[in-house]
Amino acid sequence: MGVDMAGYSIFIRSDLLQVFWAGMQAGEFITGAVAPIGTSRRTGRRVLLEAGGVRPRRGRALKGRCLSFAQREEIAVLRAQGQSLRQIAAVIGTSPSTVSRELKRNSQPGVPYRATTAHVMAYERASRPKSAKLHMNLVLRAKVEADLKKKYSPEQISGRLRRQFPDDLEMRVSTETIYQSLYVQSRGALKRDLTACLRTGRAVRRPCRKAGQRKNRVPDMINISERPKEVEDRAVPGDWEGDLIIGKGNLSAIGTLVERSTNYTMLIHLPDGYKAEQMRDALTAKIKTLPEALRHSLTWDQGAEMMDWKTVKMDADIEIYFCDPHSPWQRGINENTNGLLRQYFPKGTDLSVHSEADLDWVAAELNDRPRKRLGFQKPIELIENLLLQ
Known part of the structure; x- marks a missing residue:
């Protein structure tokens, strides 16, 4: 069904559409906002883009006397x-x-x-939509457009109008109305290209999320700040950093594990995808190939693929810690190794075509490279004796 509402095509039933927008307004990401209504992230993103990122005013309070x-x-x-x-x-x-x-x-x-x-x-x-104030009041609209071109923010424009026209209510407009008129083209007021004058320059409005508002995708995770201090010294082997390298269209991935003291690398084969249950089984199996002496800790980022980290911790008998958001330097060795792996697995390629034997061969070649940090020793030379225990 493609019914035109508020100037764009809606692909979600009208009452469920408001559930989606309520989620977005509450600070959810698209995936979280579409979850309660049983539609795809792609559909949610399409609705979001066509609305300019602004929740439509229509239908927000259709309750009581209205039929469900x-x-x-x-x-x-x-x-x-x-x-x-x-x-x-x-x-x-x-x-x-x-x-x-x-x-x-x-x-x-x-x-x-x-x-x-x-x-x-x-x-x-x-x-019962009504005409936007900036659509009806041409003098006010011209003033707002002129101030936008001066790089004034909507808040600055609204505040300045109150000072300039203290007794003229017709020359006042709220910050939200300016944003609505910019991003919702059906309101027929301000031109969309004026969004380039805003500080962000975004063509789609994005919700403002406060610190801590984002829900953790990994339940009950243990932060890297709780990791033992001796891990930082890299004096004792057995502490690992892990991550994924992602293939074309986010449809395939390879798991990477790097030992902090020796740079020894292992690659995790994920032929069926990298959802939580697939990552759990493959990661557990790979860690269990190591002797117990090399299973002290694993540090990962906050990717949703680690939702089942507690099972991995229990089955593989290893402590697991999670980095802070947007802090790749907390897994610096792993990040550097992933860069080296792109020589073998270029960005934008399908990673599912590589067999487990292919990954083992790449890992072996990487572990046979001399490293400056190791005094030009090879990772395999440093860890070989430990692997044989």
Whole structure:
């Protein structure tokens, strides 16, 4: 269904659309916002882009007297069964006159009543959109546009107008109205290209998330700050750093493990993808190939692939710590190794074509390279005796 609402095509049912926007407004990422309504991240992103990142005002409070989608589904089913208006009203808990009005207003001529179509028609009717202030007041619009071109922020423009026109309410406009008029083109006021004058220059408005608002994708994770201090010295082998290198279109990946004191590298084969359960099994199996003396700790970033880290910790008998967000330097050795691995696995290529034997060969070649940090010794030379224990 592609019904035009608020100037863009909606691919989510109207009532569920508001659930999506409520999630975005609360600080969720697209994946989290679409989860309660059972649609894809791609669909959510499409709606977000076509709305300019601004939640539509329509339909935010369609409650109380309005029929729900579930009630409309009941009406459609009972009507098809030939039930009377009174019988339908008794089932959905409303009056016969409400059912009668619903069938008259929200049915298309010559077409049986359908819940989906009726819900959209009711949504459109209840919205009662009004013209934007900047669309109607040309003097105010010209003033706002001129200030935007001076690189004033919407907040600065709104505040300045209150000082310049203290007694003229028609020459006032809120910060939010300016943003709405910039990003929601259906309001027909400010030109979208003026968004380039804003500090961010974004063509799509993004929610402002406060520190700590983002939900941890990894449950109950142990932060790197709690990692034993002796790990920093790299004096004792057995502390590892891990990450993924991602293939074309984010559809494939290879897991990487690097030992901190010796730079010894192991690669994890992920032929079926890198979701949490796939990563859990492959990582556990790879760590268990090591002797217990080399299983002290593992430091990873906060990727969703490590959702099952507790199982890995228990099954592989290794402590697991997580870096701070956007802090790749906390896994510096691993980051450097991933850069070397791109010689073998270039960015933008499909990594699923490589077999486990291919990965073992690449790891062996990398471990046979002399390293300046190791006094030009090879990782395999430093760790060989430990691996044989």
